[in-house]
Amino acid sequence: MTTPLEDKTFWNSQTQTASREELDAIHLSKIRNMVAWAYEASPLHRRLYDQAAVKPSDIVTWDDFHHKLPFTDKPDYLADQDASPNGFGGVALGPEHWQQYFHTTGTTGHFMNETFSQYEMQKAGSQYCYALHDYGMVPGDSMYFCFNWGNWIGLWSFYWGARDFGLQIISGGGLSTEDRIKQIVKLKPTIVVATPTYLLHLAEVALGMGVDLRDSGVRMVAGGGEAGLSIPATREHIGEIWGVGDMVMDAYGVGEALMIGQSCKKWGGGVHIIEDVCHSYVADPQTGVPLLQEDAVGEHVITSYTHFSQPFIKYRTHDLVRRTSRPDHRCGWNFAHLPGVVLGRADYMVTIRGVNVYPTAVENLLGDVAGLTSHYELHISRASGFDRMLVKVEAHPETHIEHGELERHLNAHLRDCLGVRLETEVLPAETLPRYELKTKRIFDHRTDAERPTITLGQK
Template sequence: MIFNMEMETLSRGKMTEIQLERLKETVRRVYERVPFHKQAMDAAGVTPDDIQTIEDIQKLPFMKKTDLRENYPFNLFAVDMSEVVRIHGSSGTKGKPTVVGYTKQDLDNWAEIVARGICCAGGKPGDIFHNAYGYGLFTGGLGLHNGIERLGAVAVPVSGGNTSRQITLIEDFKPRGISATPSYVLNIVEEMKKRGLDPRKTSIKYGIFGAEPWSEELRAQLEAELDIKAVDIYGLSEVMGPGVSIECHEVQDGLHIAEDHFLAEIIDPNTGEVLPYGAEGELVFTSLTKEAFPVIRYRTGDIASLNPEPCKCGRTTMRMSRIKGRVDDMLIIRGVNVFPTEIESVLFRFAQLAPHYQVVIERDGALDRFEVHCELTPEFAGEAGSLESPAVSALTKQISHAIKDTLGVTVVLRMLPPNSLLRSEGKAIRILDNRNRSQAAI
């Protein structure tokens, strides 16, 4: 291996020293080179000289995604365009895309971070690695790809989609590792079964899954279906891309943050107050080594918690919990806050349901109506005979009671025949909000 693993086992004191030195350097650089940051810090009454301890980061103002859009495309870059070697960005489906840039050193750091992460997940040099994340402006595909190569493994850049080809390559190339969104891997499993193939008999031993929130129940299903270790990876383009944190295959209890490159905080999403370790809130990241596009206290919108205790695997890096959901995706059902992953955790307890669902929000007069659309498995649907059968009615009541008992909310369950919901070739669409469409029709 051509990268240093020592950073993952440093003492808390030594790691804090490294973070503080890099934080001071980053804050001074953005203050001097990025007008947005200078104006924000001046408005907050803080200068780079005020950053003398790690806790002083709390004096700095937050960044939000709207700041990226308002400074589109390159106004947040801290280097001249002659030093930028790559640009990534979001799809821009909700307006202008968010744009991020990388210097050569940024890409080198990113590759090392991802390589370390793949090792953490159980990978090793020489592995053939099936990379089914999308390539292009989305950071997933190329981010994993460069880390695979840095590790000394063999990258299969299949990208997303074309499930038939995915299966062929898995059968013929015999990869040991795979990466994709968990919902898409379920589609691959489903298609394998339709072809009479046993997903448990592939060569795959570990999977690195992310880019969407997913539950422990879905992890259990993926591990059972493929006979693998399934680990969660986290990242977002604004902070770097995939690899900001990842679970270890030994423990699978929290995602190890690449702390030498990223400083994490948890805040109250309503007040901005920094919360103590173990408390659940909004995840905030500050980059410590990025040259082209540094971020200072970037509010990710993701809900998680932090754990500074050393892991049983031997790593001492800060761990973040798995993402519970996004602030924007939180549903308020009759006054109760619910995330789609919490609904998923209940649905996946029932073997009669296929691992595909969608929360549909409709306007019902002055109120919102929440429906959960579930698919029956082909086996159960065949036994039941029809959606109106007593067996389906009994199952619907049983699941409704489980959701009520677990989450404290009542939702309308709609059972669907097998293969009714649209399959994802990337991130699954878990929430379908029809309220605006309903209002337009009135």
């Protein structure tokens, strides 16, 4: 009889197949240890906990965690960062332990500096091994990286994971898109890693060069930073143009805790939370009350077990997710699942005439309209007291359908599926900018006074 430790189906069968009750017990124990560590080692956390009149010994049950322990948020770390002589906020380990520096991508307008020790980088890399193993990769396979190794941490952690797993590393850093395509065709890597948008861009440029990437020998594509690889229409299109079928691996990351979610091969419409490295739950973005029912949609709140230099405990991500705590995808993983990954942002909550509109829903619907591409932007504004959303999307360069007709088809499809009318604008091909890292999809033109107020409090 095969024991859990001998089961090679999973990267870590003991936890991947543990019951929800077993996992929750492990989480509560880890969280109590993290709270005690942060209170002793991080001046920021001690100050926040003292202000809330809570001591580590007060956190005994889940109710204590949910209703006594205060949330932490990016502004807490930024304020501490600005007041710190070394420019890092919320630190719990001194500079002698720091090995590498990064910062967040700044999508909210202000970079947050991050530092990691060697142990933390190794541990963060392990997050990828669960999915790489599940997709059938083996040591000696090769991974091609399409980014320039800057201060954005996302694909750095993918690099650490590839090394942990024993993959051969091929760097496309510093190369043009055309030169990367030539290198991919020549070296035939097993896996190509990039953001979803850049994977699409590579295929477009390749066709213009007379290169069909379906013949490149690539067996799998992987990436993160955007929702595209878990959007059915985008995922299927990328799998088709790269010739990899369903070998499309998605990774969900929060810069403060790194890539905490990975897709399984059996069901590619979302990611499993890697519960060995992170605890997560969802909360009402208005009240902070935990939403513990199955398939609840709310703001994702996380606690990282891989970041001791800067602890992130009960940390607001501002991502809106749907969380399933007991998934059944026939993959055998019991880790919680986020279908569709990030549905939107709590700070980009858009309610159009009483209907909540998620950006990922719009992207998925674009793929249903023949003649359109996956390149789009959402522009949010407010007029006469109501939020409005303008969807800009590029027409396919080979379509023969007039742009006006495409707009009418798109407008009707969005209205029928979302239950509300959005403004639409179809643009010529190659009109919108292309990005190597995270693509900017959402442009919020509302003033601070016009945006909904999101506050989190105790029950």
